[in-house]
Amino acid sequence: MPRRNVVTWTATLTGYARTGDLESARRCFDAMPHRTVVSWNAMLSGYSQNGFEDEALRLFHDMVDAGFRPNETTWVIVISSCAARGDPTLADSLATLLHRARGIDFNCFLRTALLDMYAKCGRLAAARRIFDDLGPRKNTVTWNAMISAYTRSGDLAPARELFDRMLNKDVVSWNSMIAGYAQNGQSAFAVRLFKDMLTLTGEHPKPDEFTMASVFSACGHLGTLEIGNWAVAFLGKNQIRLGTSGYNSLIFMYSKCGSIKDAQRIFQEMERKDAVSYNTLISGLAAHGRGREALELMSKMKEEGINPDHATYVGILTACSHGGLLQEGRRLFETIEAPSNDHYACMVDLLGRAGEVEEANRLIQTMPMKPHAGVYGSLLNACRIYRRTDLAEMAAYGLFEIEPNNSGNYVLLSNIYAQAGRWEDVDRVRRMMRKRGVMKATGWSWVEHGGEVHKFIAGDRSHERCSEIYHLLANLRRRMERSGYVADGSCVLRDVVEEDREEMVGVHSEKLAVCFALIVSEAGEAIRVMKNMRVCWDCHTAIRAISKLEGREIIVRDNNRFHHFVEGQCSCKDYW
DNA sequence: ATAGGGTTAG
Missing domain, CATH: 1.25.40 (Serine Threonine Protein Phosphatase 5, Tetratricopeptide repeat)
Incomplete structure (x- = not known):
């Protein structure tokens, strides 16, 4: 390879950087007999594009120390490195440096990079000012940067407004807006x-x-x-x-x-495959209660030389929890270098579901940081399962402080009191909710069929095939009674259940959804029901019964976990 | 020879 002049040297450097081989790129850079601003820019870009923003910023200072004057391209690279760091202090000091520099043309490229940096460092107003100042000089990239600035901060309305006003949308414009919805709970x-x-x-x-x-x-x-x-x-x-x-x-x-x-x-x-590939599948297996397979996958991940990260441990601890693998979970938790609040939440969940409620509580007491809502939430859920009203109060009050508007927490505590027959406390929690203006979330279930999403809420009679659904429900109940399914005294498929003492609630949403799915799905096929709350005991029993009577596999997703009901058995070991 | 916007995980 001929390396005669600075241009060929720089081209070689860029070649290495493009393949991600930064060590060779740097060796090339260090060996260059002469450097120009472009050579520095190429090296800076190599670092920046490959996620080594700190290296880029360090090299930028070396460049200035070596007496080179940054040009517009240099600034764009350095600014985008700072954008990736998301550090507002650094952004401000870089902006100060830039404005002091002489002879810099604030072209559209540079301004768009600045806009993006401010946006990624949380300075949305400053970003918008640059956007407006550019006037008619804005191009598609500028518009796109501003749209994603809004979607990143969850401001979908202004993002959509810009999107609709845009005349020449390219694929990135569409992607920014679609991703914006997907990432902000508007799928x-x-x-x-x-x-x-x-x-x-x-x-x-x-x-x-x-x-x-x-x-x-x-x-x-x-x-x-x-x-x-x-x-x-x-x-x-x-x-x-x-x-x-x-x-x-x-x-x-x-x-x-x-x-x-x-x-x-x-x-x-x-x-x-990268770490995300493994993490995603591990979390998926966890949600499906396949703890052993999740553990095997993490071993394989390590064998492949991919280090488990924060998300891996969240996934694997969830897998242990949902799969009832207490010892493995304990052992794994010990191997986490600096467990985060999330990891503690998983561990409390694991211990709590396994019945080690005291140990879960002790773990919270010894945490090096202030527990977040998930930690208390896990403990509260364990208190529900094992009927520990005493501890539940402590967990609930910790939770109310952090999430005063989360209705689920109040309902959970209220249900725990109800289990213990402490009706005056149930009333007290309900009054507290009313006083604080906390609305009880409606739990709804849905089934996808024929390109449509069919939604159900408790007691729903609005569905067009409502009469078929209730007819099937009644039919199933008769068959269940004949087969003695109600023997354990649980309220299987009662048409009306008393959920709390104030409200009479009709047939639960998931029963309606399951019946609808039975009616529309092809015989023998597994059916899927999605729910955004928790399958209650009543429905859990009912769905088990239906899966046995119908000989069908029923998959229920609730609270991002899956329950496979086959032949009257449920796959999850920890749930109740 | 070097420069700005979009994607994934509980």
Whole structure:
């Protein structure tokens, strides 16, 4: 390879940096007989593009010390490194330096980079000022940077306003907006916007692997496998090649839609797996109660030379918890170097579900940081399972302080009092909720069928096939009574249950959803029901019974966990 | 020869 002049040297350096071989790039840089600003920029860019922002910032100072004057390109690279760091103090000092520098042309490139840096460092107003100051000199990239500035901070309305005002949307514009919805709990809007992208008249960019990754993620959050499969078919038809991240979101989608087998298949088919691939599947296995397989996967991950990170341990501890693997969980927790609040929450959950409520409580007392809501929430849930009213009060009051508006916490404590027959305390908690204006969330269940999402709430009579559903419900109840299923005295499939003493609640939403699914699904096929709250004991028993009577597998997702009901048995070991 | 925006995990 001829290395005659500074241009060939720099080109070689860039070549190494593009393949991620920064050591060779740096060796090349150090060996250069002469350097220009462009050589420095190439090295800076190499660091910045490969996630070594700190190295880039250090080299920037070396460059200034060596007497080189940064040009516009230098500033853009350094500013984007700072953007990735997200440090507002650094952003401000860099901006001060930039404004002191002489002879710099504040072109659109530079201003857009600045806009992005301010946005990523939490200075949204400063970002917007740059956006407005640019006036008609703004280009598509500037618009896109501003849209994602808003979606990152969860401001979907101003993001959508800019998106709608934009005249020349490119694929990144669409991706930013679709991802914005998907990441802010508005997955249904994400899917709708994707459909708009395909169907609206006029010139529209073709979806790429990033678009599809967001759509898969949205389908995962929604639990809509039919739409998900349609998106997968679209992917194949349009020959869109997925990268590792795209495959990761597919693993996520299948896991969340109850198709853990497909998630595993995608994982196996992937050529290049990263930590996220492993973490996603481990979490998926955890949600499905497959603790052993999750543990095996983490071993495999280590064998492949990929280090478990924060998310891996969250996933694996969840897997131990849901799979009833107490000893393994304890041992793993000890191996975590600096356990975070999340890890403590998982560990309290694991101990609590396994019946070691005292140990869980002691763990909270010895935590080196202030426990967050998840930690107390796990303890409170354990108190519900093991009827520890005394400890429940302590956990609940810790929780009310952190999350005064989370209705679930109040309901949980109220139900614990109800279990203990302490009705005056039940009333007290209910009054507390009213006084604080906390609304009880409605638990609804849904089933996807024929491209539509069918939703049910407790006592629902609004569904178009309502009479069929209630007819089936009554029929099932008769069959269950004949087969002696009510022998344990639990309130199986009662038409009306008294959920608390004030309200009479009709048939639970998941029973309605299961019956609807039985009516519409093809015989023999497994059915899926999604729920956003918790399957209550009543429904748990009922669904077990239905799975036995009907000989069908019923998969219920609730609270992001899956329960596979087969032949009257439920897959989860820890739940009740 | 060097520069800005979008994707994944409980």
